[in-house]
Amino acid sequence: MQDMVAGIAAPVERGLAWLNTFWPAIAATIGVVLAVWVTLHVAQHKRDARAAAAWTGLVWLVPVLGAALYLMLGVNRIQRRARQLTGGGIDAALRAGAEQGTPLQTDQLQALARLVGRLTRLPLTGGNRVSLMEAPTALAAMIEAVDQARDSVFLATYIFGNDAAGRPLADALVRAHRRGVQVRVLVDGVGALYSLPPITGYLRRRGVPVQRFLHSMAPWRMPYMNLRNHRKLMVVDRALGFTGGANIRAGYIQTPARIQDLHARLEGPAVAHLLLSFAADWVFTCGEVLDDNYVGELNAGGVQARGINAGPDADFDKRRLTLMAAIGAAEREIRIVTPYFVPDQTLLATLQLAILRGVRLVIMVPEKNNLRLVQWASLHAIKWLAREGAEVYFSAPPFDHTKLLTVDGHWVQFGSGNWDARSLRLNFEFDLECYDDPLAETANVLIDQRLDRARPMSDADFRAMARWRHIRNALAHLLEPYL
Template sequence: MQEHLIHLRSLLHDYWPHLALALSVILGASAAIHAAMTKNDVRAAISWVGVIIMSPLLGPFLYLIAGINRVRRQSRLEQSADVFYEQVTYLHPPVSDIGALVGAPFRSLQILGDRVSRSQLRNGNNVRVLVGGDQTYPAMLQAIEQAHSTIALQSYIFDSDRLGREFVSALSRAHQRGVQIRVLVDAIGAKYSRTPIVRLLRREGIRCALFMTNPLGFLRMPYANLRSHRKLLIVDGTVGFTGGMNLRESFMAQYSEGKPSQDTHFRLEGPAVMQLLASFRHDWQFTTREDLSPAYWHASSTPAPRPHVPARCIASGPDRFMASTHHMLQGAFAIAQRHIRIQSPYFLPDQILLGALNTAARRGVQVDIVIPGQNNLRLVNYAMTAQLDQVLRAGCRVWRARGPFNHSKLMTIDGAWSYIGSSNLDPRSLRLNFELDVEIYSRDTARQIQNLIDLEIEEAEAVSLESLSSIGFGKRLRNRLIWLASPYL
């Protein structure tokens, strides 16, 4: 036996380069074939095959960790999502003809939404716009304090800072009143705080979980590429909050020396709240395998305060609804007749959406795009700058907002249709993250959002081709090289 071990060691010593080469070829070929056969986006396929070939051993390992979409293979859970949406009893029937309410061009957009969303477009919703943390967080805390039966809270980032502790205290008081509470935080977002918020929640006896902590089954690490970016709060099944705002003290004036970061959130009542809850229930079951009983968590449908507006949730993510938001934006840009207003902190649309925006501008539609003057992600800002010339040449107008960083994700079409929620216009939101957005057919809501965007434009700096060309060659080269990596930012 000892002689065999000595002989084996001798063979490994003499032939390890050959064995390493054979292993790298087998792993690399297997990974490259898998990428070529399963990736629907040719850019993603080429990128991954290139990484695998250029890094014979490291490349396949990176592809195993970040390149394989295991979520889409969870067919049983994805089918159960449809059940969640069907278990809701609504007071208001689906909208039969949106054209009669906001104009004929929007009929095709309603049909598109019917085909890419699990949810039906329903009237009877009340939408309240909340500007900044100073309006949003007190409204959310008030709803938690008034909760009687259930609270569902989901956030990408839930910091354990002073604001986070306020929310934990409010949730703890609700828990002591007998309210059933579930809190879902993304595993990557939880790492923004050195002391994860889940420790504080568990200490108070509040049921909580981290989304996508262990997708590989044997590696105890977050799956960094697939994140839950949804921001939801549903109280008693009757009041919902959603939009772009995480739970962070930097968005409140009292914690930011009077200079908070900006964002926009929305308070909803009506059928859309049940759709928010259906999304949460699916994500909670996906994470914990606990099915929240619709008989208890779904409130009986009650009329929302007027004015009533048609709305529906659009859930998207790296599952069979991967391209839902992408399709909705394409459709919205195609039916625009007068004006497209966009505000996004991270504006990195792919060539399809760029083409749709540029075509709208060439048709005579006024396209205004507002991005931050000061961005919290430097690399994303460099990549954005490298791509702005593509929309400027087509006649779109681009504005860099002054003042504090604005994290708002807002869009309106022709003053009648609004798209709000968690999605950014970047590759991560459009292909990798789990997102939740809401389309709203209301001229009043659109006017409020337009006013917010127009206020930014009034104080913003216009970006021009001349200003872009005046940037030094070294910085333009840097921006372009980082832009090449934008799918991974």
Template sequence: MNDLLSIFLKHIFELNINWLLYIHFILVTYFIGVIISVRRPVGVAFAWIFIVMTFPVLGISLYVLIGERPVGRKLTKKITRMNREYTSITEKACQDYAEDRKQIPLEGRALSLLAEAKNGSPVVAGNKLELHTDSLEILQCFIDEINQAKKSLNLEFYIWALGGSADEVGEAMIAAAKRGVACRVLLDSLGSKDWFKSKWPRRFRNAGIQVTEALPVQIGRFQFRRADLRLHRKIFVVDGAIVWTGSMNLVDPRTFKQDSGVGEWVDAMVRVEGPVAAQFELTFAFDWSVDNPSITHFNECIPIKAPHKGAVLAQKLASGPVYRDDILYQVLLSAILDAQEELTITTPYFGPDDGLLQALMAAARRGVNVTLIIPKLNDSTLVAWSSKSYYGDLLRSGVKIAEFHGGLLHTKSLLIDKRTAIFGSVNFDQRSLRLNFEISLIVYNEDFCIKLQKLINSYLEKSDYVELADWIKRPRWHHYLENAAHLTSPLL
């Protein structure tokens, strides 16, 4: 009897093992098919195939969470529909401002056309720009703008952190709403999660401020929408005539992430008056309509043309994983390839793909003075080690690398030949280029570029240049750790 029972149990065990192997084979084969069904970089595809085959449960779970770039079937359809409705507005704007492009020097016109492609915004003349570099002063300027607003206030940020002067901005918003100013606040669900859990949403709504949570993180919906696609834009529009944009979130640097050991975050913002402000308000209106579940169609009126306030030519560049998701990459690549004399990049997170890396190296080798400024200390250990894996190739090609030691340098900028600047929320990494909803201001103006260069010089004064001879002497284990961290970059 015992022998029969043992044989039976052994048979059952073998059957279960066979079934598990069969299910394992079917699942792995299916997901490999899913991976190769989309043309993606070879390194990315092989990385995912390796993970799925080696660690099927973990690998498949990770792929479902972050392997694709969907924002969800329902939201994708909504964005696609609204984008068609948005097209008529942008087409009219391109017609209205067609003559403005002729004011750009010939070498800059191609970049403006590229940024305008696929339903983008045109270059517009007549803007006045002010570069602001002190975070606390910027927050006070926000409060002053809010106190002086007469008609509307539209705020769109990735993070609204609790505490310090950021709370004072909130109090000013409530006071503005109570005196009749129409206020709308759009914040990313993940970046502003602590804010949404606080008293502020209820206080805002009680005061008449409309609040919308962008891309809410919901357990159980990850199979329909990638959880780490984020709204990373920074837009603050006052009365439809003034816009603030740049790298800074609604945070007080004295209190924000002080436990990360990197010091205060260092940011910059630009204040714009003039016709380009309407482009940013249009982007806010589009994002608001997409993320507000009660809105089904994009019915915003064409923004009123703001009067000319200055002589600056500028252009809004918006991008995202559903629409215009390749334009941002092409603009950056084109800007690097077009540089003739100087190219300076400031970014807190550096993780280019091979195309951008080769473009930077080629620019340096053909005589362009290429400088990369990144923080010496980073709040992301994985990003910090991965970034260093590029140093050797860049230094050997002649790229200068400066590590900023005055805090976490968070300013995101690209300065080309001191004549053109790209300034905004975009990091020089795959997340900004492929995954996040981003916003930038392209400026075709030498006076603004001179001011940006002065800011860059102030960063360089607090930076240490990485020397190739010293870099080669670093401990061998650093080399392995950097390259190991680099292997994760294609998956993000």
């Protein structure tokens, strides 16, 4: 027996001794092979040269770990997986409908409409009614709509709090489910964790079909932590829609409110675009194909509107290109309200060119952001626009989560998307573009109300800022591709 043990132990000891001698060379070889593979993959698949350079530098400077991070966060297989789940049916539905040449206010807007139509493969629909609402009003309207639902309720959101805002809506969804309404709820896998215990368990125990987008407790099944579904959509009876920037959180409705936001009630053919977006996300998540045929009014109002899906899949860069086109179409004024303003260099240059053309640029961001790093990076980007002549305002508390863009009093865009790399490249977003003067006037009134309480920040104010703050902001802005 001892001879047998000794016979086994001797080769093991020799193997360990060999590893002890050569492990640095083995580790170096593995690190180099992985770094070369990642470099080649990055070179072929990354459109953004800065992101490509950052990943390449990381895998060479941090061997093995850098490659592991790239495999977890840098490789995008979402589009391929989505097509496997949908069988191409949703792709075909999203391509349906040729661009309709509807007369608009200016030639520039006509060109913008054609461009966005080609990007989205969706028609610009007439006959819509769009009602902009502050978040508390919108939440009450959503609960009322669910209670009146007779056929279906489809809800997608990033955050669905298990709190004073979320539970009343959850209870309305439960009531709808119990009276035979087809209820489907989709919550982002990370966003669901903003409230513990998650509202998903509350709904599931009461029989409501609910899913988490890209969620799994097993790390090997959750390789897309940075790809989040940030969309906020609700469609009732395949006829009435709600969309905007508001999550479902108690901070909106408490007294005093901690957050303010904008949402909208939508009637008309553009609701079909919300339906298509939800149906695609739902079948991607769980494989169930829903009826996405719009059955509502065809002439509910006078707004021409179109949904814009954006994400790291087949919809990559659609939102960024839409923003650039809208800025280029501006002749008089651009107004931007956003909580996170860290545009890339191309968007920043496009805004600078608009100012040089004589377009008035108004930018409003929160005075106190909930993400300090983003706020510092934002200050660095904004100061260059302020030097060119942009009007910069810091909105007073509560934290303003509104995402709103108007151009020349004719064009309005609102939804879930921000002006940062996460929204422009990584998140799944949904925005609505609208061509309508009365709606643009309503949006500008809402902006004016915020401007009345905001603090202007001039170029002189930026120049008077302490030098260490400029350095801090510049260092934060170096992380722009990741914010």
